Structures are given as structure tokens and as C-alpha cells.
Amino acid sequence: MLNKILEELKVLIGENQYKNYFEILQINESKNNEIILNAPNQFIAKHIQTKYQNILEKIAEKTNSKKYKITIQVNNEKINKPQETQPIVTKKQISILNQSLTFDNFIVGQxxxxxxxxCKTITDENKFGKDFNPIFIYSNTGLGKTHLLHASGHExxxxxxKVIYKTSKGFKKDYYNAILTNKFDSFNSEYKDCDLLLIDDIQFLGTTDKMQEEFFHIFNDIIExxxxIIITSDVAPKNLNGIEDRLKSRFNKGVLANISVPDIETKKAIIKKKSLVYDxxxxxxxxxxxxNYIGENVRDLEGIINYIYAFQSIRKQKITLDDLKNQIKEYIKENQSNIEIEDIFDIVSSELNVKTxxxxxxSKKQEIVKAKRIVIFLTKELISNSVSQIATHFQMKDHSAISKHIKKINEMICLDDDFRSLVEHLKNKIINSKNKDY
Structure with missing residues (x-):
């Protein structure tokens, strides 16, 4: 039974954290529903008490339908569970980082x-600011980019x-406020003097030459x-619309890290951990x-868990499988039922900077053919019975021409990870644009 509890723990906290803290313990189960953890030193013992004891207790109770006592020892001597205290944090830390987004609660998968x-590597003092700089993380919405930024900041x-976290819109706001209040020197020194600059959603930085020039100089000063620097984006640097080439070049010289859609096992681990948090x-x-039914966005998984929590809290009963399936059907239907082909044209046109x-x-121009194929592919994906609409909009005489475009784009998706990420990004943006509460 103890092995089952520990396997569940490994899934929830990640194999890396499990190896760092639990594989070095001597772990025993007594006859009195007690799990004894014998740590090699006080540091490991205190760390486990602070971050993992409550999780372990919940897993043990859930697995065996009864409460377990967790005892932590150092060299076979029992230590007392510390009283819960509020961490001392400055107002600056509170304002820039979400306290719940840490490496410990980030689910790691393929x-x-x-x-x-x-991101973990640069939190080592010997690696900070050296080999992997900048780090550029890109993925679709809701796959964990922001979580990794905040986690890196905490560490x-x-x-x-000295850590600064800003969205690109936040950076723009600071820039314009500095101009309006005539405090540009203060703006410059604050950014250029920081040790770690975290910029979220760089794709929204905008097309203002002066502001991009200022960001370029701040970027260079910090690197020198x-x-x-860690930056996130919905797309790879080469696909950033409106960003100067010299900035794209700087981003490409760092480490590019793409987060793809989570595999089924990672999604299961996320669901298990979130359900444990909500009990x-x-x-x-x-x-x-x-x-299986909730797709690419991790926030969608969290949304379903929130629904289950609300359902059980309000009705005072456990949700059934049929109730769950009905909610998932409505969720999928709500996200995609009102998408029209004009919505797809509008977003692809805007994102790829190509006129509708x-x-x-x-036209046979490469960038226009690429945009056309994406529109055809996404229309077929997102709108039911859409073949006739595609034929009408593109003045195609038969379905074979449509099939050729879809076949070609499927080949490109298989061969080019960046292109696949771009298509996934556009698909998510189209769905999100039709769902204001998403």
C-alpha cells in the first residue's frame, strides 16, 4: 500500500522533485496507519514538512479511505511539525509575482x-546569466509559459x-508613463539595473519604433x-508580427523552448493534482x-475542475460520470458553435499580416499561399459542413483542390514544429475570440 501512495506522490509533484527529496529518505509504514519519513538532515526534513506533508496526507487518505499520520524524523529522532507562519515578503515581491506559481506545483511532462x-537551470547561481541567455519560451495560450516565468522569479x-516581471503591455504602460511624467531616467535605471527581467507575451510589444529601440537597449544592457532575461510569446521569434528584425535576431541567439500540447499522461497528472488541491x-x-475530451489548453482542464468543485459544493453531492460528460459536451459546443469563416479570415489576416x-x-506568393492553406485547414477543423463554404470563398470548382491544400498543410505540420505551433496558436485565438469568458 505504501508503494501505491508513493507512486501517486511522484505523479503529482514530478519525478524530479521526488528524486531530489524522497528517494534519499528511509520510508516505512507502521501498523498504526503511520508513515515514517527518516531524513538525513534538518534541511530536508523541514522542506518536506513545509511543502509536501499536507499533500502526502491527502494522497494517503484518498488511496486507502482512511487518515494516516505522517511522522518525520532526522536520524531516527522525531521533529515537531512547524507552526504555520506567513512568509515575509516585500510589497515589491507581492506586486510582481503570483505566490501560487512555483516549480513545485508545475506538472512536468514530455x-x-x-x-x-x-528555467530551473538558470536558478543555479553558477548558471545565472551565462550560457542560456535569453530564454525564449513560446506556445499556445494556457500551456504554462507564465507559470514558468513566475516560478523562475521566485527562485x-x-x-x-532583483527581479522585474512585466507583460509587454505593462512595459508599454511604464514607457508611456515615464514620458508623460518626465521620469525617463528613473524608468531606464529601474529596468537596466535589474538582475532578472521577465517579459510575458512579447508579441504585444507593438510597432512603436522608439519604444522597441528602448527595449532593445535595455535588453543589451542586461545581457552585457x-x-x-526570460521572454514568452505565443509564437516563435520568426513569426512575431511587428517586432523589429534586430530584436528577433537577439531572441534567436538565446535558447528557444517550445511547449507543445500536453500528452495524455501529463493531462491526467494535472487533473489529479488539481483535484487534490480542491479535495x-x-x-x-x-x-x-x-x-481525452478537453483539448490543448491547461486552463480548460482547470475550468472543468472548478466546475466539479462548484457542482459538489452547491448540490452537496458527488458528481456522476454522466453529469461530467454533459458539462464537457456543453463546454466544447459553446467554444466552437458560433465560429464563422469570416472570423478565421480576420484572425489569420491580422496575425500573418496578409490582407483578406x-x-x-x-496569388502564388509564398506567404499568401501559406495563409490560404491555413484558412482552409482551420475552416475544415472548426466549422462543420464547411467544404462548400471553402469552395465558394476561394472559387474552387471541386473538392479535390481543397483536399490537396489540407494534405499539404498536414505534411507541413508534421515536418515543422514551429509551423504546427503557429497553426495551433491561430486555432486557439479563433476559438477564444468567440468566447468572452474563456
Missing amino acids: SNEFAYRI CLELGK RKGQ IELNDEMINTIA SEIKSS
Whole structure:
């Protein structure tokens, strides 16, 4: 039974954290529903008490339907569970970082492992600001980019680093406020003097030459001082619309880390961890149903868990599999039922900087053919019975021409990870644009 509890723990906290803290313990189960953890030193023992004891207790109770006592020892001597105290944090730390987004509660899977490991690496004092700089993380919405930014920030604050976290819109706001209040020197020194600069959603930085020039100089100053920069985006640097080439070049010189759609096992691990946080009991069939039917966005998984929590809290009863399936059907239907082909044209045109009239034309230019194929592919994906609409908009005489375009784009998706990410990004943006509460 103890092995089952520990396997569940490994899934929830990640294999890396499990190896770091639990594989070095001597772990025993007594006859009195007690799990004894014998740590090699006080540091490991205190760390486990603070971050993992409550999780372990919940897993043990859930697995065996009864409460377990967790005892932590150092060299076979029992230590007392510390009283819960509020961490001392400055107003600056509170304002820039979400306290719940840490490496400990980030679920690592094949789809995000490289991005996770590269961010973890720079939190080592010997690696900070050296080999992997800048780090550029790109993926569709809701796959964990922001989580990794905040987690990196927390770790670097513990190293005594000065951390600045901003969305690109936040950076723009600071820039314009500095101009309006005539405090440009203060703006410059604050950014250029930081040790770790975290910029979220760089794709929204905008097309203002002066502001991009200022960001370019800040970027160079931090790199030259051996500071560290981590940037996130919905797309790879080469696909950034409106960003100067010299900035794209700087981004490409760093480490590019793509987070792809989570595989089924990673999604299951996320569901299990979130359900544990909310104290929700889900059987394997329910977990499999959620993982199979809820797609690419991790926030969607969280949304379903929030729904289950609300359902059980309000009705005072456990959710059934049928209730869960009905909610998932409504969720999928709500996201995609009101999408029209004009929505697809509008977003692809805007994101790829190609006019709608050009996409509909017979032009053979590479970027226009690429946009046309994407529109055809996404229309077929997102709108039911859409073949006739595609034929009408592109003045195609038969279905074979449509099939050729779809076949070609499927080949490109298989061969080019960046292109696949771009198509996934556009698909998510189209769905999100029709769902204001998404």
C-alpha cells in the first residue's frame, strides 16, 4: 500500500522533485496507519514538512479511505511539525509575482520538460546569466509559459536577485508613463539595473519604433551585465508580427523552448493534482474522460475542475460520470458553435499580416499561399459542413483542390514544429475570440 501512495506522490509533484527529496529518505509504514519519513538532515526534513506533508496526507487518505499520520524524523529522532507562519515578503515581491506559481506545483511532462529544465537551470547561481541567455519560451495560450516565468522569479528572489516581471503591455504602460511624467531616467535605471527581467507575451510589444529601440537597449544592457532575461510569446521569434528584425535576431541567439500540447499522461497528472488541491474525488474513468475530451489548453482542464468543485459544493453531492460528460459536451459546443469563416479570415489576416483580399486571390506568393492553406485547414477543423463554404470563398470548382491544400498543410505540420505551433496558436485565438469568458 505504501508503494501505491508513493507512486501517486511522484505523479503529482514530478519525478524530479521526488528524486531530489524522497528517494534519499528511509520510508516505512507502521501498523498504526503511520508513515515514517527518516531524513538525513534538518534541511530536508523541514522542506518536506513545509511543502509536501499536507499533500502526502491527502494522497494517503484518498488511496486507502482512511487518515494516516505522517511522522518525520532526522536520524531516527522525531521533529515537531512547524507552526504555520506567513512568509515575509516585500510589497515589491507581492506586486510582481503570483505566490501560487512555483516549480513545485508545475506538472512536468514530455511537452514542457525542456522549457522547465532550462528555467530551473538558470536558478543555479553558477548558471545565472551565462550560457542560456535569453530564454525564449513560446506556445499556445494556457500551456504554462507564465507559470514558468513566475516560478523562475521566485527562485531567483531567494538568491537575492532583483527581479522585474512585466507583460509587454505593462512595459508599454511604464514607457508611456515615464514620458508623460518626465521620469525617463528613473524608468531606464529601474529596468537596466535589474538582475532578472521577465517579459510575458512579447508579441504585444507593438510597432512603436522608439519604444522597441528602448527595449532593445535595455535588453543589451542586461545581457552585457550578465543579468538574465526570460521572454514568452505565443509564437516563435520568426513569426512575431511587428517586432523589429534586430530584436528577433537577439531572441534567436538565446535558447528557444517550445511547449507543445500536453500528452495524455501529463493531462491526467494535472487533473489529479488539481483535484487534490480542491479535495475532489475523481475515479479513473472520470479522469480519463476529462483528459481525452478537453483539448490543448491547461486552463480548460482547470475550468472543468472548478466546475466539479462548484457542482459538489452547491448540490452537496458527488458528481456522476454522466453529469461530467454533459458539462464537457456543453463546454466544447459553446467554444466552437458560433465560429464563422469570416472570423478565421480576420484572425489569420491580422496575425500573418496578409490582407483578406490577398488570401482569397489566386496569388502564388509564398506567404499568401501559406495563409490560404491555413484558412482552409482551420475552416475544415472548426466549422462543420464547411467544404462548400471553402469552395465558394476561394472559387474552387471541386473538392479535390481543397483536399490537396489540407494534405499539404498536414505534411507541413508534421515536418515543422514551429509551423504546427503557429497553426495551433491561430486555432486557439479563433476559438477564444468567440468566447468572452474563456
